[in-house]
Amino acid sequence: MDTNQYMEMFLEESREHLQSLNDGLLALENDPEEVSVVNDIFRNAHTIKGMSATMGFTKIAELTHDMENVFDLLRTEKMKVNEDIMDTLFKTIDSLEQMIESVGSGGPEDVVDITGFASKLSALASGKSVAEAEPAPAPAPAAAAPAPAAASSIEYTDTDKDVIMEAANGGMHAYHIKVTLADNCVLKSARSYMVMNALDQLGEVVKSVPPAEDLEQEKFEHSFDVVTITDSEMKAVEDALLSISEVESAEVKDAAEELKAAAAPAEAPAATDPAAPAASAAPAAPAANVPAPAAPSAPVPKPSAPPAKKPAADAKKLKSGQSVRVDIEKLDTLMNLMGELVINKVRLEQIGTTHRLTELTETLEQMDRVTTDLQTVVMKVRMVPVGQVFNRFPRMVRDLAKELGKELNLTIEGEETELDRTVIDEIGDPIMHLLRNSLDHGLEHPDDREAKGKPRIGEVGLIARHEGNNVVIMVTDDGKGIDADVIRRKAVEKGMISEDEANSLDDADAVRLIFLPGFSTAEVVTDVSGRGVGMDVVRSKIETLGGHVDVETKIDEGSVFKIKLPLTLAIIQALLVKVQEEMYAIPLGSIDSTINITQEDIKTVRNREVIVLRGQIIPIIRLGDILNVPRVNETDSDDIFVVVVHIGERKAGIVVDNLIGQQEIVIKTLGKLLAGLKVISGATVLGDGRVAMILDVSALM
Amino acid sequence: MAKELMNIAEGETQVQVVAFKLRREEYGFNILNVKEIKGLTDITRVPFASDFIKGVINLRGSVLPVIDLKKRLGLQDMEYTDDTRIVVVREDDLEVGMIVDAVTGVITLNSDQIDAAKAVDNENSRFITGVGKVAEERLIILLNLEAIIGLQDEIK
Numbered sequence: 001m002d003t004n005q006y007m008e009m010f011l012e013e014s015r016e017h018l019q020s021l022n023d024g025l026l027a028l029e030n031d032p033e034e035v036s037v038v039n040d041i042f043r044n045a046h047t048i049k050g051m052s053a054t055m056g057f058t059k060i061a062e063l064t065h066d067m068e069n070v071f072d073l074l075r076t077e078k079m080k081v082n083e084d085i086m087d088t089l090f091k092t093i094d095s096l097e098q099m100i101e102s103v104g105s106g107g108p109e110d111v112v113d114i115t116g117f118a119s120k121l122s123a124l125a126s127g128k129s130v131a132e133a134e135p136a137p138a139p140a141p142a143a144a145a146p147a148p149a150a151a152s153s154i155e156y157t158d159t160d161k162d163v164i165m166e167a168a169n170g171g172m173h174a175y176h177i178k179v180t181l182a183d184n185c186v187l188k189s190a191r192s193y194m195v196m197n198a199l200d201q202l203g204e205v206v207k208s209v210p211p212a213e214d215l216e217q218e219k220f221e222h223s224f225d226v227v228t229i230t231d232s233e234m235k236a237v238e239d240a241l242l243s244i245s246e247v248e249s250a251e252v253k254d255a256a257e258e259l260k261a262a263a264a265p266a267e268a269p270a271a272t273d274p275a276a277p278a279a280s281a282a283p284a285a286p287a288a289n290v291p292a293p294a295a296p297s298a299p300v301p302k303p304s305a306p307p308a309k310k311p312a313a314d315a316k317k318l319k320s321g322q323s324v325r326v327d328i329e330k331l332d333t334l335m336n337l338m339g340e341l342v343i344n345k346v347r348l349e350q351i352g353t354t355h356r357l358t359e360l361t362e363t364l365e366q367m368d369r370v371t372t373d374l375q376t377v378v379m380k381v382r383m384v385p386v387g388q389v390f391n392r393f394p395r396m397v398r399d400l401a402k403e404l405g406k407e408l409n410l411t412i413e414g415e416e417t418e419l420d421r422t423v424i425d426e427i428g429d430p431i432m433h434l435l436r437n438s439l440d441h442g443l444e445h446p447d448d449r450e451a452k453g454k455p456r457i458g459e460v461g462l463i464a465r466h467e468g469n470n471v472v473i474m475v476t477d478d479g480k481g482i483d484a485d486v487i488r489r490k491a492v493e494k495g496m497i498s499e500d501e502a503n504s505l506d507d508a509d510a511v512r513l514i515f516l517p518g519f520s521t522a523e524v525v526t527d528v529s530g531r532g533v534g535m536d537v538v539r540s541k542i543e544t545l546g547g548h549v550d551v552e553t554k555i556d557e558g559s560v561f562k563i564k565l566p567l568t569l570a571i572i573q574a575l576l577v578k579v580q581e582e583m584y585a586i587p588l589g590s591i592d593s594t595i596n597i598t599q600e601d602i603k604t605v606r607n608r609e610v611i612v613l614r615g616q617i618i619p620i621i622r623l624g625d626i627l628n629v630p631r632v633n634e635t636d637s638d639d640i641f642v643v644v645v646h647i648g649e650r651k652a653g654i655v656v657d658n659l660i661g662q663q664e665i666v667i668k669t670l671g672k673l674l675a676g677l678k679v680i681s682g683a684t685v686l687g688d689g690r691v692a693m694i695l696d697v698s699a700l701m
Numbered sequence: 702m703a704k705e706l707m708n709i710a711e712g713e714t715q716v717q718v719v720a721f722k723l724r725r726e727e728y729g730f731n732i733l734n735v736k737e738i739k740g741l742t743d744i745t746r747v748p749f750a751s752d753f754i755k756g757v758i759n760l761r762g763s764v765l766p767v768i769d770l771k772k773r774l775g776l777q778d779m780e781y782t783d784d785t786r787i788v789v790v791r792e793d794d795l796e797v798g799m800i801v802d803a804v805t806g807v808i809t810l811n812s813d814q815i816d817a818a819k820a821v822d823n824e825n826s827r828f829i830t831g832v833g834k835v836a837e838e839r840l841i842i843l844l845n846l847e848a849i850i851g852l853q854d855e856i857k
Binding site: 336339340343582583627628629630668669670671672673674677678679680683685689690691692693 | 757
């Protein structure tokens with residue numbers, strides 16, 4: 001079977017299921033009594049197993065199967081959650097992740113040695129279960145056949161009976177199969193079609209409840225019944241069905257046996273009404289696993305019974321399920337086309353203004369509205385909730401806390417806040433670094449905390465929210481805070497600044513020194529953080545994203561690292577300025593105001609030119625000098641245009657020769673050849689077709 | 702050697718080059734690397750870029766860096782004329798424009814017409830893969846595009 005075309009799908013889905021597994025295990029660890037979680041993750045594991053088996057990744061399937069066995073014991077409460085089990089499960093998931101990523105990049109499946117886990121898992125599974133499994137019925141394959149007829153939700157007509165009996169007498173098998181699809185299955189009709197197709201290949205489907213037309217129109221809940229006649233073994237049929245993704249369980253019974261059982265009504269103990277156990281929510285034991293007749297493995301809510309209360313996580317999953325997966329490249333193309341459109345619109349506007357074409361200008365106003373809307377929509381399409389990045393942190397934080405011997409409670413807020421996809425892809429590492437930093441340097445050891453009169457368990461927060469046209473992401477902790485004096489001392493020791501300079505800095509600015517390259521305050525360099533590369537990398541990463549990072553801290557109360565990011569990177573509002581004959585764009589987001597001053601307003605303080613604006617001293621940057629703009633004409637006018645910009649709390653005045661106007665610009669990268677230029681963050685194509693450089697304000701200051 | 706560097710496929714004996722003039726000499730790029738040839742347009746200077754990078758141009762909506770090829774090869778500068786062209790070349794996924802004094806045409810060279818670059822003690826020899834002899838009086842210096850634009854160590 002050529003599985004290449006399904007590879008993408010397999011990877012995507014596996015990653016999602018692994019994420020859910022991680023989340024589920026974390027939930028379980030927090031609340032070991034909440035066994036219902038296991039039901040959810042059992043399903044995730046099962047899907048991974050099914051998918052990887054279909055794709056031919058037997059090792060992944062085996063390992064998942066071993067893990068599933070452990071889940072099964074937890075679920076049926078034959079085994080209690082303990083730390084050893086949790087650690088093994090977490091490590092297993094990590095291995096699975098590595099294996100899946102490896103096959104995803106075309107590598108071999110067995111990148112990790114799974115034998116250790118496998119044996120540990122099976123030891124867990126068997127060791128405990130042997131001790132406690134005595135009352136549990138031995139897995140009896142025969143159990144499948146004399147299954148209680150009460151489970152039969154199918155009514156056979158006389159013709160059906162004839163066909164079934166005939167097949168049974170003719171050496172064929174007639175099976176009654178109850179197929180249950182996953183709860184969150186979106187394309188039920190497609191899945192049911194795949195089921196039918198699979199059965200058609202094995203034999204002949206003689207009956208389905210509901211009928212095929214209804215299946216096609218999704219007129220069923222999550223399960224349906226089919227009767228098929230085939231020469232395949234029961235197990236083969238079952239495997240074939242379970243290999244279809246999102247098929248939760250396929251309960252295969254011998255239809256002939258069923259008919260016989262029904263004929264003797266006294267034998268049918270109607271007590272096992274499937275509705276009762278079904279209410280305990282959907283996750284059913286896949287029939288592959290020990291169908292112990294008495295255990296609540298009798299699956300499947302009745303078609304009429306709506307799925308019982310769903311965990312919140314499930315509802316979320318459902319929401320993300322109702323979407324279309326689009327290749328990010330297609331979105332990029334869409335965005336580029338959008339950019340072209342905007343450029344051309346601006347060009348037309350200029351023509352309209354130069355030639356005073358009222359009609360054109362009026363039409364363009366209409367068009368402007370449409371393009372603005374279109375642009376908003378395109379932007380929105382590219383937006384992804386930050387939760388996609390956040391959801392991998394709880395696991396990381398847990399592992400790290402264990403490693404460091406710290407106790408903490410991670411609060412995540414605002415996962416639904418949306419950011420441009422390109423930003424999302426880049427933001428993970430900086431956040432991870434800040435979290436590590438908070439855990440390693442911020443939070444004290446539980447004993448130290450107690451000594452200070454703080455609760456043993458530290459609080460770490462990861463919060464995202466909108467703030468105007470920006471998204472703010474904060475990493476907070478209630479740890480020991482950052483001591484400005486320690487930072488000053490270190491900076492002087494490392495020769496980064498002089499003692500005088502250090503003393504002239506106020507506390508807030510002193511703490512900001514940690515963002516300078518080569519700064520690390522960790523007394524002991526750990527492998528977690530503090531290798532001297534750190535905060536400066538975070539800062540430069542955030543700044544290449546057009547964002548800004550700052551820190552607020554109070555001794556013994558904790559620190560807040562605040563990342564401020566633009567909503568999108570592709571199209572921004574900018575002020576166009578002219579220096580001699582060159583045109584530059586300054587992002588509007590960092591502009592405070594523009595002012596008009598004269599030469600006399602500029603004072604010199606400590607060899608730096610400054611102006612006083614509303615009682616504040618602001619340094620002046622002469623753009624022409626900084627950028628080495630060739631002098632074409634001497635400016636003899638006394639008027640000086642200053643664009644006042646800010647980065648965080650800091651301000652500066654950029655001196656330019658002329659202000660051209662505000663415009664929406666499409667950011668283009670300068671490409672590999674010109675990568676890493678200071679002060680220039682990109683380029684844009686102007687309405688007249690010329691290229692203008694976009695200034696990186698933070699690098700100017 | 703020259704054969705490899707000029708991307709001549711195994712078993713092929715010919716290579717086509719786009720020939721152009723820099724001052725009085727003729728140079729050439731393998732035609733497979735050449736994407737298009739453009740007239741001169743507005744070039745925007747890029748502050749802090751290497752001195753041989755003339756700037757960037759707008760190539761149908763995308764921003765394309767342009768190299769002053771004469772400067773890159775250490776040749777003397779010359780005023781732009783009506784014949785001045787930008788040759789857009791492509792190496793891997795990197796697209797760059799090269800300013801040349803004039804494009805002279807596409808020339809087919811047999812491999813026996815190409816002499817491998819001799820180990821000249823010229824610092825520019827790394828930019829040259831060989832010399833093609835078209836006629837007794839006409840030589841085309843074949844350029845190593847990778848060396849010309851693959852300049853990680855020199856960008857700053």
